[in-house]
Amino acid sequence: MTGIISRRKMLLGGAAFLGAGISGSLLRGIPATPFTPSVKFLNSALAAIPRPDYMIRASSNENPYGPSQVAREAIAEALVDGNKYLNHGAELLRHLATQENVPEESVAIGSGSGEILCVGGLMASLSPGSVVCPDPTFGGLIGYASDFGTELIRVPVNSNMETDLEAMYKAIRPDTSMVYLCNPNNPIPNLIEKNALRDFVLEVSRDRMVFVDEAYHEFVDDPAYESMMGLVRDGHRNIIISRTASKIHGLAALRVGFAFAHPEHIADINNKMTGQLNIAGARAALASYQDMAFQDYTRQQNRKALDIVEAMCEEMAVPYIKSHANFTFIHTGRDIDEVSAAMREAGILIGRPFPPFRDWARVSMAKPEEMAYFAQVYKALYS
Numbered sequence: 033m034t035g036i037i038s039r040r041k042m043l044l045g046g047a048a049f050l051g052a053g054i055s056g057s058l059l060r061g062i063p064a065t066p067f068t069p070s071v072k073f074l075n076s077a078l079a080a081i082p083r084p085d086y087m088i089r090a091s092s093n094e095n096p097y098g099p100s101q102v103a104r105e106a107i108a109e110a111l112v113d114g115n116k117y118l119n120h121g122a123e124l125l126r127h128l129a130t131q132e133n134v135p136e137e138s139v140a141i142g143s144g145s146g147e148i149l150c151v152g153g154l155m156a157s158l159s160p161g162s163v164v165c166p167d168p169t170f171g172g173l174i175g176y177a178s179d180f181g182t183e184l185i186r187v188p189v190n191s192n193m194e195t196d197l198e199a200m201y202k203a204i205r206p207d208t209s210m211v212y213l214c215n216p217n218n219p220i221p222n223l224i225e226k227n228a229l230r231d232f233v234l235e236v237s238r239d240r241m242v243f244v245d246e247a248y249h250e251f252v253d254d255p256a257y258e259s260m261m262g263l264v265r266d267g268h269r270n271i272i273i274s275r276t277a278s279k280i281h282g283l284a285a286l287r288v289g290f291a292f293a294h295p296e297h298i299a300d301i302n303n304k305m306t307g308q309l310n311i312a313g314a315r316a317a318l319a320s321y322q323d324m325a326f327q328d329y330t331r332q333q334n335r336k337a338l339d340i341v342e343a344m345c346e347e348m349a350v351p352y353i354k355s356h357a358n359f360t361f362i363h364t365g366r367d368i369d370e371v372s373a374a375m376r377e378a379g380i381l382i383g384r385p386f387p388p389f390r391d392w393a394r395v396s397m398a399k400p401e402e403m404a405y406f407a408q409v410y411k412a413l414y415s
């Protein structure tokens with residue numbers, strides 16, 4: 033028993049992780065859930081790997097650096113106006129319209145892009161019918177539409193695990209009110225090729241709404257990708273794009289997201305929203321969207337983290353999907369519940385099941401040093 037306690041003392045705490053050359057900044061900022069290793073863990077070979085004393089969050093596609101310093105300052109300053117009913121989104125809306133070169137009337141701000149997705153789902157379900165979507169994909173819009181009685185026509189990804197536009201086109205029925213696309217997709221972080229996507233969106237939006245969720249837009253660095261913003265800019269109707277301040281800006285808990293569409297649709301979206309923008313989120317987002325250094329830093333760190341996990345996959349011959357976002361999808365060959373339980377035991381939270389890919393794991397990118405720990409644990413468990 034004494035042996036276990038002294039070993040726990042030796043290994044617990046940031047000191048052990050710091051001893052492995054990991055920056056002290058790792059331990060500042062975001063309140064973390066403590067990691068209390070079990071006796072089983074401490075008696076396993078994993079206990080010898082230097083680790084942090086908190087649970088690593090590799091489960092929710094967050095920005096591990098949190099809001100940028102300028103956003104934090106903006107939040108603190110915003111509190112002074114916390115007692116007032118102000119239109120505190122006006123400047124943010126202007127900024128986004130200028131950044132995307134669209135009229136202000138083409139932008140709406142939601143309580144996270146989650147609210148925009150819910151409104152999209154509501155719009156789709158106002159007339160009885162169906163929504164076509166890839167499978168798997170992000171559940172926000174389709175879940176809401178389904179709750180309101182819309183039939184979901186889920187179109188499986190193709191054999192390369194890519195969104196299958198051809199099959200989606202064929203799946204559209206006369207009663208299909210909306211097609212939902214997520215680019216890059218989630219949980220599979222791959223892209224839809226830009227020319228095929230543009231043709232698809234233009235064709236399908238003639239008769240029904242197309243909703244393109246671009247939550248991970250800022251992470252993409254691939255010439256095969258293009259935002260569909262150009263179509264909104266050109267005045268096309270029946271196209272809604274959503275973006276978020278939750279990902280590259282690290283503002284997930286402050287709930288700021290955007291819709292971009294023709295002014296008629298934006299008016300409709302604004303009428304249907306039930307949430308309201310909070311002043312801390314609005315001011316933080318305004319500061320963060322102008323903070324290019326933080327966005328660059330996040331992208332660089334995300335790339336380093338992905339490199340670590342992808343190198344591990346290469347070394348172990350584990351198939352994975354090349355990521356265009358801040359998470360990866362790896363073929364563990366084991367049921368996700370088993371893998372996530374083993375990871376949790378080692379202090380790492382990873383993604384939930386994404387049927388039918390139960391033997392794949394979605395792993396969100398935490399900080400590079402945290403992903404190095406993940407890779408060491410994964411290798412120790414499954415080599």
Ligand SMILES: Cc1ncc(COP(=O)(O)O)c(C=O)c1O
Binds near residue numbers: 144248
């Ligand atoms: C594809 C996609 N869309 C939208 C969201 C919702 O983000 P938020 O409501 O924080 O803007 C997420 C969150 O993980 C996502 O992965």
